[in-house]
Amino acid sequence: MSDERTDSDRVSDASAAAIGVPYRERERSVTMERMGEEPVSGTEAVVDGDVHHELFTINIGPHHPATHGVLRLLTTLEGEVVRDVKPIIGYVHTGIEKSCEDHQYWKVITFVERMDYLAYYYNALVYCMAVERLLEIEVPPRAQYLRVAHLEINRIASHLFALATGALDLGAVTMLWWGCRDRDLALDLFEMSSGQRMHTRYFQIGGVFEDIPPGWVRKAREFIEIMPKRIDQYEALLDRNEIWLQRTKGTGLISTERCLELGVTGPLLRATGHPWDLRKAMPYSSYDHFDFDVPVGIQGDNYDRFKVRLDEMRQSCRIIEQALDGLPEGPFITDDRKVALPPRHELATSMEALIHHFKLVTEGFRVPPGETYVAIESPRGELGCFLVADGSAKPARVHMRDPSFVNLQSLPEMAKDSLIADFIACVAMLDPILGGIDR
Amino acid sequence: MPDATGLELIAQGVRDAVGAEAITGTLFHREQATLEVAPASVYPVLRHLREAEEPWESLMSLHGCDYLPEEPRLGVHYQLLSMERCERLGVKTRLGVDDPHLDTVVDLFPTADYQEREVYDMFGVVFDGHPDLRRILMPEDYVGYPQRRDFPIGGEPVLFTFNEDKYPRWYE
Numbered sequence: 001m002s003d004e005r006t007d008s009d010r011v012s013d014a015s016a017a018a019i020g021v022p023y024r025e026r027e028r029s030v031t032m033e034r035m036g037e038e039p040v041s042g043t044e045a046v047v048d049g050d051v052h053h054e055l056f057t058i059n060i061g062p063h064h065p066a067t068h069g070v071l072r073l074l075t076t077l078e079g080e081v082v083r084d085v086k087p088i089i090g091y092v093h094t095g096i097e098k099s100c101e102d103h104q105y106w107k108v109i110t111f112v113e114r115m116d117y118l119a120y121y122y123n124a125l126v127y128c129m130a131v132e133r134l135l136e137i138e139v140p141p142r143a144q145y146l147r148v149a150h151l152e153i154n155r156i157a158s159h160l161f162a163l164a165t166g167a168l169d170l171g172a173v174t175m176l177w178w179g180c181r182d183r184d185l186a187l188d189l190f191e192m193s194s195g196q197r198m199h200t201r202y203f204q205i206g207g208v209f210e211d212i213p214p215g216w217v218r219k220a221r222e223f224i225e226i227m228p229k230r231i232d233q234y235e236a237l238l239d240r241n242e243i244w245l246q247r248t249k250g251t252g253l254i255s256t257e258r259c260l261e262l263g264v265t266g267p268l269l270r271a272t273g274h275p276w277d278l279r280k281a282m283p284y285s286s287y288d289h290f291d292f293d294v295p296v297g298i299q300g301d302n303y304d305r306f307k308v309r310l311d312e313m314r315q316s317c318r319i320i321e322q323a324l325d326g327l328p329e330g331p332f333i334t335d336d337r338k339v340a341l342p343p344r345h346e347l348a349t350s351m352e353a354l355i356h357h358f359k360l361v362t363e364g365f366r367v368p369p370g371e372t373y374v375a376i377e378s379p380r381g382e383l384g385c386f387l388v389a390d391g392s393a394k395p396a397r398v399h400m401r402d403p404s405f406v407n408l409q410s411l412p413e414m415a416k417d418s419l420i421a422d423f424i425a426c427v428a429m430l431d432p433i434l435g436g437i438d439r
Numbered sequence: 440m441p442d443a444t445g446l447e448l449i450a451q452g453v454r455d456a457v458g459a460e461a462i463t464g465t466l467f468h469r470e471q472a473t474l475e476v477a478p479a480s481v482y483p484v485l486r487h488l489r490e491a492e493e494p495w496e497s498l499m500s501l502h503g504c505d506y507l508p509e510e511p512r513l514g515v516h517y518q519l520l521s522m523e524r525c526e527r528l529g530v531k532t533r534l535g536v537d538d539p540h541l542d543t544v545v546d547l548f549p550t551a552d553y554q555e556r557e558v559y560d561m562f563g564v565v566f567d568g569h570p571d572l573r574r575i576l577m578p579e580d581y582v583g584y585p586q587r588r589d590f591p592i593g594g595e596p597v598l599f600t601f602n603e604d605k606y607p608r609w610y611e
Contacts, residue, residue: 089575089576090574090575090576090577090578093576093577095585095592097586098585098586098590098592099592101588101592102592133469133470134469136469260496260497260522261548261549261550262549262550263497263498263499263548263549263550264550276522281522281525282525370468370469371468371473371504371516372468372469372471373471373500373502373516373518373527373529375499375500375518375527382499384499384500384518386500386502386504386516386518388504388506390506396504396505396506396588397502397504397505397586399502399503399504401499401500401502401518405553405554405557406550406553406554408553409549409550409552409553438576439576
């Protein structure tokens with residue numbers, strides 16, 4: 001009778017013995033007898049005889065580098081196999097949308113840029129486009145081309161960072177340094193055109209804030225000359241790496257149909273082979289002037305997502321080149337003085353310009369009542385802005401349909417029944433930006 | 440985008456299929472077509488639009504908003520997309536601020552899961568039948584619906600260890 005002691009007795013004996021034992025010694029008191037001979041392999045649970053495995057719930061995050069921000073993943077594990085994931089978000093909710101309602105239209109741009117903090121040009125553009133649609137403003141062609149050039153540089157920077165941190169999650173530190181090195185080239189261009197490296201506030205309602213400085217085009221050309229070679233280097237670095245391939249190929253599978261049901265867009269949807277890109281499908285900001293391809297994947301695993309992002313960066317280089325080649329002459333912002341600030345030199349000579357400047361800076365401009373929804377293709381998918389104007393100088397509601405927020409819903413399905421290391425790869429290749437998710 | 444005539448045709452199709460009282464109006468503004476729908480008919484209208492002859496198979500976004508001086512105050516917007524025709528259609532419903540209820544559309548569009556939770560969190564609209572209707576961005580014990588226009592900006596005490604017991608519900 002005394003020999004057949006229950007499991008809990010043994011555990012309590014062990015823990016009782018552990019008290020009073022020095023910390024380092026305690027590890028030896030942990031008995032490994034009840035662990036199975038064979039570890040859990042794949043998805044099948046070992047049930048025979050004495051060996052049993054119980055479900056184990058852990059929190060991954062909120063503070064963990066592999067969660068790309070402050071994301072908490074309540075994960076249920078069976079051995080090494082992920083059985084269920086519940087993403088818990090809201091840790092960086094800062095009420096940006098609420099704050100937007102308290103600021104004039106042109107001051108809101110600064111706020112919305114801080115939502116998805118790796119794709120700030122996109123946030124600014126979608127908001128500006130929504131206001132422009134309510135005001136019925138035409139954006140001059142030069143501004144549209146400048147916007148496209150900056151957007152695509154931003155897309156490269158964002159994808160690079162996604163790739164760099166994603167590779168870091170799987171243990172490839174080199175990719176982090178290389179990716180950040182080349183992202184710096186993109187940030188240098190932003191600094192040159194707007195004075196800021198991040199959150200540039202370069203896009204303005206009706207155009208862009210300032211014309212590009214002399215030499216910017218030359219520097220941008222150097223950038224797009226160097227980037228394709230660098231992208232080939234990344235591909236050579238990762239595409240033959242055994243660890244990378246094993247972690248990405250065939251993991252995080254999700255079907256096109258399920259993606260569409262879940263509203264997943266962007267590289268994740270394209271990786272499943274569905275060529276949905278708003279730049280092609282519903283062109284905005286003169287994207288229909290440019291010749292580019294929409295890269296798609298084959299089966300929708302993490303490897304396809306990686307390849308789609310690489311190819312998108314190559315296509316972005318093509319778009320930037322065409323935008324620089326075809327950059328039209330002309331104004332860089334609308335000449336509607338009720339919306340855009342007058343040029344600086346007019347202030348010294350024109351009373352009207354001075355009045356307009358004063359009114360714009362103090363009161364802002366009023367937007368006629370109405371509501372609109374505008375969507376663009378951000379590096380992570382469909383970024384939408386829902387804007388309600390009530391006729392005052394402040395928006396009544398700014399709501400962003402953030403792609404990360406919607407795409408995150410697919411994470412539990414991607415990660416289900418995969419190994420925990422593949423699960424980390426899924427998070428990395430999902431590329432969620434928590435600033436955008438929580439807003 | 441469907442034009443103003445196309446919108447009327449869609450509205451007529453919905454009236455024929457769901458009932459005349461389902462549509463309270465149509466709105467064509469700044470090249471954007473919106474169907475205004477009675478709150479009780481949101482689910483049948485969206486189900487009809489999803490399975491119509493020219494289907495709107497994707498729900499791209501779901502927004503809440505608060506039209507404060509107007510009545511009924513709250514609005515819930517559904518942005519539908521047809522990837523085949525590259526067209527968008529808005530569906531809008533208006534709700535009173537007292538005990539607002541809508542039927543969930545998660546079973547039609549699984550993407551609505553998080554977005555309905557966000558509208559519930561920010562505006563207090565209860566989506567009946569939602570599988571997991573909890574706050575999503577605000578803390579679970581939060582009181583109030585912060586995106587409503589009568590909810591003040593700021594003025595909320597920051598909890599530190601020295602003052603946490605002065606504020607109600609800190610222990611939950």
